[in-house]
Structure formats: structure tokens, C-alpha cells
Amino acid sequence: MNEVILYKETPIPGRWKQFWGKFRRNKGALSGFIFLCFMVLMAVFSPLIAPFDPAEQFTEYLRTPPAWYENGINHFIFGTDDLGRDLLSRVIHGSRLSLGLSATVVIIAASLGILLGAIAGLLRGTLEFIILRFMDVILAIPSLLLAIVIVAIMGPGLPNAVYAVAIVLIPHFVRIVRAAIKEEMSKDYVIAARLDGASPIRLFTHSIFPNILPPLIIQLTLAFSTALVDIAALGFLGLGAQPPNPEWGTILSQSRDFIQLAPWTVTIPGLAILLTVMSINLMGDGLRDALDPKDHRE
Amino acid sequence: MIRIILRQLSIFASSLLGIIFIFFLLTQLIPGDPVVLNYGNLTPGSFEYERAAESLGVNQSFFDQFYLYLKRVLSGDFGYSLITNRSVLDEFLTFFPATLELSIFASLIALILGVSLGVFAAVRKGTWLDNLVMSSSLVGYSMPIFWWGMLLILFFSLDLGWAPVAGRISYVYDIEPVTGFMLIDSLYAYPKYEFAAFYNALSHLVLPAFVLATVPLAAIARMTRSSMIEVLNADYILTAKAKGVSDTKIIWVHGLRNALIPMVTIIGLQSSVLLTGAILTETIFAWPGIGKWMVEAIFRRDFPTIQGGVLLIAFFVVLINASVDFLYAVINPRMRRPK
Numbered sequence: 001m002n003e004v005i006l007y008k009e010t011p012i013p014g015r016w017k018q019f020w021g022k023f024r025r026n027k028g029a030l031s032g033f034i035f036l037c038f039m040v041l042m043a044v045f046s047p048l049i050a051p052f053d054p055a056e057q058f059t060e061y062l063r064t065p066p067a068w069y070e071n072g073i074n075h076f077i078f079g080t081d082d083l084g085r086d087l088l089s090r091v092i093h094g095s096r097l098s099l100g101l102s103a104t105v106v107i108i109a110a111s112l113g114i115l116l117g118a119i120a121g122l123l124r125g126t127l128e129f130i131i132l133r134f135m136d137v138i139l140a141i142p143s144l145l146l147a148i149v150i151v152a153i154m155g156p157g158l159p160n161a162v163y164a165v166a167i168v169l170i171p172h173f174v175r176i177v178r179a180a181i182k183e184e185m186s187k188d189y190v191i192a193a194r195l196d197g198a199s200p201i202r203l204f205t206h207s208i209f210p211n212i213l214p215p216l217i218i219q220l221t222l223a224f225s226t227a228l229v230d231i232a233a234l235g236f237l238g239l240g241a242q243p244p245n246p247e248w249g250t251i252l253s254q255s256r257d258f259i260q261l262a263p264w265t266v267t268i269p270g271l272a273i274l275l276t277v278m279s280i281n282l283m284g285d286g287l288r289d290a291l292d293p294k295d296h297r298e
Numbered sequence: 299m300i301r302i303i304l305r306q307l308s309i310f311a312s313s314l315l316g317i318i319f320i321f322f323l324l325t326q327l328i329p330g331d332p333v334v335l336n337y338g339n340l341t342p343g344s345f346e347y348e349r350a351a352e353s354l355g356v357n358q359s360f361f362d363q364f365y366l367y368l369k370r371v372l373s374g375d376f377g378y379s380l381i382t383n384r385s386v387l388d389e390f391l392t393f394f395p396a397t398l399e400l401s402i403f404a405s406l407i408a409l410i411l412g413v414s415l416g417v418f419a420a421v422r423k424g425t426w427l428d429n430l431v432m433s434s435s436l437v438g439y440s441m442p443i444f445w446w447g448m449l450l451i452l453f454f455s456l457d458l459g460w461a462p463v464a465g466r467i468s469y470v471y472d473i474e475p476v477t478g479f480m481l482i483d484s485l486y487a488y489p490k491y492e493f494a495a496f497y498n499a500l501s502h503l504v505l506p507a508f509v510l511a512t513v514p515l516a517a518i519a520r521m522t523r524s525s526m527i528e529v530l531n532a533d534y535i536l537t538a539k540a541k542g543v544s545d546t547k548i549i550w551v552h553g554l555r556n557a558l559i560p561m562v563t564i565i566g567l568q569s570s571v572l573l574t575g576a577i578l579t580e581t582i583f584a585w586p587g588i589g590k591w592m593v594e595a596i597f598r599r600d601f602p603t604i605q606g607g608v609l610l611i612a613f614f615v616v617l618i619n620a621s622v623d624f625l626y627a628v629i630n631p632r633m634r635r636p637k
Contacts (some may be wrong), residue, residue: 028436137316140619141612142574145592152596152604153328229442233578236444237593252445259448260456270445277440285436 022290029286032279039276043095050089054246058084063262081251081265082258090246091272097247099276101162102227108166109223113173114216120174121181122200132178135171143168143226144233151239158247161240165230169223176219180212214291221284225277232273248273302627310620317612322367325605332356335601338380376606381598386606390588395478396466397587400579401572403503404510409565412515413554416522421549423527431519438516443575447509447582454505461505464584468502471495506583510575514568521564525557532556559629566622570615 013021023029042049058080065072066079066087078087116135120128138146147164154160181204184190193207234240235249243254248269255265328335331342333350340347351357355366370376376386419431455463466480467473473483473495481503484495529535530553538552577589584590588611595603 133312133316134320136313137320137612140313140317140570140616141608142570142577142615144574144577145608145611148577148592148596149324149604149608152601153324156596225440232442233444236578237581239596249442249444252448256448259452263452266445266448266452270442270449273442273445274437274440277442278436281436281440 019290023286026286026289028282029289032282032286035275035279036283039095039099039279042092043099046092046096050086050092052086052089054085054090054093055244056085056089058086060084063258063265065262066264066268069264078268079262079264081255082262087265087268090251091248091269094246094248094251094269095272095276097241097245098228098232098249098273101158101231101241101247102224105162105166105169105227105231106220106223108162109169109227110173110216110220112166113170114177116170117174117177118181118204121178121185122204128178131174135174138168138171144230147230147234148237148239151234156239156242158241158245161231161234165227165234168230169226172219172223173216176215177212180215181208184208184211217291218284218288221280221287225280225284228273228277228280302624306620306624306627309623310616313616313620314613317609317616318368318371319364321605321609321612322364325367328601336377371609376609377602379595379603380600381603386603387610389591389603390607390610392475392478393586393588393591395475396480396585397573397576397580397589399479399481400503400507400510400585400587401569401576403507404572404575405514405568407507407511408514408518408568411511412518413522413558415515415519417526417549417554417557419519419523420526420530423523428523432523435516435519438512439520441512441516443509443512444578444582446512447506447579450505450509451582462502466502466586467495467499471498506579506585509582510572510579513575514571517568517571518561518565521561522557525561526553529553529557559626562622562626562629566619566626569618569622573611573615 023033058076061073061076061080062084063082064076064080064084067074067077069079072079076086076088078091080086081090116131120131141149143165146168147161150164150167151157151160154163185208190203190207193203198207231240232247232249232252235247236253238253241247241250243250251269252266255262255269259266325332332354333340333342333347333356336354337346337350340350353366355363358366374387376390378385379389382389415431415435419428422428451463454461462468467484471484473480476483476486480499481496484499485493530549535548535552538548543552573589576587577593579585580587580589581593588607592604592607592611595607
């Protein structure tokens with residue numbers, strides 16, 4: 001018999017596989033991620049999932065309590081509000097507004113922030129100084145207050161609320177990108193690319209950017225949860241989405257007057273905000289642990 | 299020491315100038331006639347209109363207008379409310395103590411509870427108690443406080459009847475605002491009834507202060523824990539243990555003192571979070587502070603009040619941040635380099 005020699009292959013997992021392996025072991029982060037996926041799916045397919053139209057009124061069923069109450073009916077699982085609108089449908093449709101708007105905010109803030117941060121980090125001098133001072137000023141004004149000022153100037157309404165929250169979030173991106181660029185610039189691989197004659201733009205997009213992705217991803221999740229809460233807060237103050245839009249914060253401000261008559265119209269939309277923000281934060285914690293190269297202790 | 303003070307002062311001054319400049323830019327962006335926006339409905343061509351236009355420098359160049367604006371702001375003139383006709387600075391000073399009282403009380407709750415919970419979790423790292431503290435801090439950290447406030451009102455005020463729903467004190471009491479702080483003013487107001495007014499004011503304060511404290515409390519607890527865990531692994535703690543120092547002394551003296559140093563700046567950053575939260579908390583609890591004042595000004599389209607009020611609040615935040623940086627430099631021995 002010929003002896004068969006087996007060589008076992010030792011697989012070295014790739015960057016993504018390593019990251020996923022670490023992320024998956026964090027139960028909190030994984031459950032946050034799954035819940036968020038569920039919410040995103042709900043937002044995308046909300047017209048198909050929601051049993052009713054969010055504005056449809058059932059005038060015989062004003063303030064019907066949720067199904068688990070004694071006098072609740074299964075027709076309206078989360079009950080109805082003071083105008084007889086199905087709360088479940090409103091919350092499902094609201095996920096589209098709340099998540100979609102926060103995503104828009106984060107995309108605007110991140111692209112402007114990365115651009116300004118890259119300019120400040122790569123082209124030093126006066127321009128860097130001006131950008132940084134400007135960002136310091138934005139940071140000095142409490143975020144919601146700045147958003148309120150911007151809304152006050154441009155008038156209440158959804159698009160203005162989106163711009164306002166986006167402007168508030170820009171400085172954090174600028175700071176992170178600039179600090180990361182400063183740190184990477186002195187490293188050997190960047191010097192090598194520079195000696196090859198890479199232009200500042202190519203240097204940023206090809207050498208530096210892929211290496212500053214981890215802190216950026218963490219900042220993205222942080223910004224996402226801040227955006228969600230701030231947009232809901234503006235809606236609650238009556239400065240963001242206007243009724244009858246089923247944005248979660250706006251629903252809360254509408255049901256505030258009926259807190260004693262119909263407490264479920266307050267608890268359920270708020271719970272939706274809390275759970276979504278919590279899942280984003282859980283995911284952010286997991287990402288931080290999984291992406292941090294220094295963290296081998298735990 | 300003098301160098302530290304001078305550096306902080308220059309940063310403070312340049313931030314103030316930057317804020318004033320950006321606010322000036324923002325006021326240029328407001329659509330409409332600047333004279334009408336600042337001084338109300340004056341008929342163009344009238345004597346008052348011309349005088350108002352002159353004081354704003356409407357017909358002058360951009361830089362002259364900024365110079366006039368700067369001069370007005372630095373001399374303490376933040377404009378006049380279109381609704382009440384009072385100076386914005388006066389109005390700010392009447393509403394500000396209420397917000398300050400709420401914020402100070404909230405930060406005390408957040409600091410004391412947050413630091414103790416953080417230390418507690420760090421010492422019992424990995425146990426179910428640690429997990430409990432960490433998961434509840436995650437909930438607190440993610441809490442939309444306007445909803446949290448409504449829930450607490452629903453439970454404590456409406457169901458249990460333990461706390462009042464809104465305001466700073468019952469209408470039974472007529473308190474003369476001497477210091478503007480209700481807790482202090484109510485102490486002396488009705489000597490005949492001992493502390494009845496004081497207890498009433500306190501019962502109005504507890505719920506909103508706790509709501510406002512929630513997010514900073516959770517943030518401080520999380521940061522104390524991680525900072526404390528790092529410090530407890532340091533060599534000097536091992537040295538202290540080897541010397542036979544008691545556990546309590548190691549945790550509270552050697553550990554916490556060093557763990558708190560990096561946290562001073564982070565606690566300072568919470569002042570901005572607190573003021574943001576104050577806007578929402580005051581709206582829910584009908585607390586007559588600057589947050590409620592600002593929101594009402596927006597709905598009344600009272601532009602001088604919005605402009606002047608936010609400028610004053612921004613000044614206050616910059617002042618707090620500068621003092622925190624200064625404090626950090628003073629208490630951290632590593633910042634004091636011999637030279």
C-alpha cells in the first residue's frame with residue numbers, strides 16, 4: 001500500500017472574514033445587526049407589510065386600545081390613535097421616514113465631512129485653519145439648538161430639518177478624517193506612494209482612505225443613531241416632519257395630548273425609536289471591538 | 299500657569315469671534331428686510347425706519363456691517379424681542395437661572411450616580427452585576443429623552459401621583475425671584491410654613507432633572523468603567539496592593555483619582571449635551587427656562603430673540619469648555635511640565 005501523505009491546508013482568513021468572525025462572537029452586536037436589518041427591510045417594503053394606509057381613518061374605532069388590552073380588537077394590533085388611524089401601519093410607514101431620513105443625513109454629513117477633512121489634512125495652512133475654526137464653532141453650539149436655528153432661518157419642514165441635522169454632524173467627520181490623515185501621512189507606505197509620484201488626490205483615495213476606514217465606519221454608526229434621535233426630536237418639537245406625516249417623533253408630539261386617554265399611542269412609537277437607536281449603538285460597539293487592531297486583550 | 303491661562307484665553311477669544319462672525323453670516327441669510335426682522339414692522343421711509351437702518355448699517359459694506367454688529371454684541375446689545383419689546387439680554391437673564399438650576403441638579407445626579415455605577419461595574423467586571431449596569435447604561439444612552447420624560451410623567455405623575463406634572467412650583471406660592479434659583483428663593487419665602495415651599499419646588503425639580511440626567515449618566519457610567527478598568531491594571535495599583543493598602547482605599551483613592559483625570563474633558567463635553575437635552579426637557583415639563591423660551595420664539599418668528607438667545611447660549615458653552623480645559627490642565631500633573 002502506498003502511503004498517502006495528507007497536507008492540511010491552513011486557511012488564513014481574509015480581512016472581511018476575520019472581521020465577521022470577531023463581530024459574530026459579540027452576541028449584542030449580532031442581535032443589534034439582525035434587528036436593524038429587520039427594520040431596514042420593514043422600511044423598504046412598508047407599503048406591502050402595513051395592513052392599512054397610514055392616513056386612513058376608521059371613525060368608528062377612535063382610540064381603540066392594542067389587541068392585548070381587554071377591550072382591544074385583533075383588527076388593529078397596536079390600536080388606533082385619536083383620529084382612528086391604525087398605529088401599526090403608522091409605525092411601519094414611519095420607519096421609512098425615520099430610517100430613510102437619518103440615512104440621507106448621514107450620507108450628506110459624511111460626504112461633506114470627509115471632503116473637508118481631506119482638504120484640511122492634505123492641504124495644510126490657512127485653509128486648514130479656517131475649516132477647523134469653523135468646525136469648532138459648530139461644535140460649540142449644542143447640536144439641537146444649532147438645528148433649531150437653521151430650521152428657524154429656513155422655516156420648519158422636512159428638508160430643512162435634514163440639512164440642519166446634517167450640518168451639525170459634519171464636524172465629527174472632519175475631525176476624524178483629518179486626525180487619521182495626519183497619523184497615516186508619516187507612515188512608510190504613504191511615503192513610498194509619494195516617492196512613486198502619487199498626487200495628493202490619488203494618495204488620499206488609493207493609499208490613505210482604505211486605511212482610515214475603521215474609525216470612519218464607527219463614526220458612521222454613531223452619526224446614524226444621533227441623526228435618528230435628532231430628527232425625531234425636531235419632529236417632536238414641531239420643527240421637523242409636519243403632521244400627518246407618520247414620522248416617529250411627529251407621532252409622539254401628536255399623541256402627547258392624549259397620553260392619559262390613549263397611552264399606547266405614546267409608548268409604541270417611542271419604543272420603536274428606542275429599540276432602533278439601541279440596535280445601532282449595540283452594532284457600533286461590536287464594530288469598534290471587531291475593527292480595533294489593538295484589542296486582543298479580551 | 300500663566301502660559302496655560304493665556305493660551306486658554308486666546309482660544310476662548312478666537313472662538314467667541316468665530317461664533318459672532320458665523321452668526322453674522324447667518325443673519326445675512328435670513329430672507330426678508332433686515333430692518334423689519336430686527337426692529338419689527340416699521341414703515342419704510344419713516345423716521346424710525348431710517349434710524350433703525352442706520353444703526354444696522356444696511357447701506358454700508360459687508361465689513362462695516364460686521365463691525366457694527368460686533369460693536370453692538372460686545373457692548374451687550376443683543377437686540378430687542380419683537381413680541382415683548384424687552385431686551386434679549388434681560389429676557390435671557392430671567393430665563394437662564396431656571397435652566398441653570400435644572401442643569402446643575404441633573405449634572406449632580408449624572409456625576410454621582412454615573413461615577414459610582416461605573417466604579418461598581420469596573421470592580422465587579424464580568425459578573426452579572428456588571429452586565430446589568432452595562433446593559434441599562436446602553437438603554438439610557440440610546441434613550442430619546444422626550445419620550446422618556448412622557449413615560450415618567452405617565453407613571454409617576456398620572457398613575458402614582460407622586461410628582462407634579464409641570465412647572466417649577468405650585469401656583470399657591472408666590473415667590474419673588476431674588477436669585478432666580480427656585481430652591482434658594484423658596485427657602486426664605488414663607489418662613490411661617492417652614493420648608494413647605496422648598497419641598498414643593500424640590501418635588502417639581504426631581505423628575506425633569508432625572509430625565510435630563512439620563513443620557514449623561516449612562517455616558518459617564520460607561521466611560522468611568524472603561525477608564526477604571528484600565529487604571530486598575532496599571533503597575534502602581536499592583537504596587538499599592540503589594541504595600542498592603544486596603545481595597546477600598548485602592549479603588550477610591552488610587553484608582554478613581556487617576557481614572558477621573560481623562561474624564562474631565564469628556565464630562566465637560568456633556569455640558570453641550572445637557573443644554574440640548576434641556577430644550578426637550580423644558581418643553582415636556584413646561585419648565586420656564588431658555589430652551590422653552592427659544593422654541594416659543596421660533597413659533598412666534600421672533601428673530602432678534604432667536605439670534606441673540608442662541609448667541610448667548612453659545613457663549614456660555616464656549617465659556618464652560620474653556621474652563622474645563624483649564625481645569626484639566628490644572629488637575630493633571632502630567633500637563634505641568636518642568637521648564
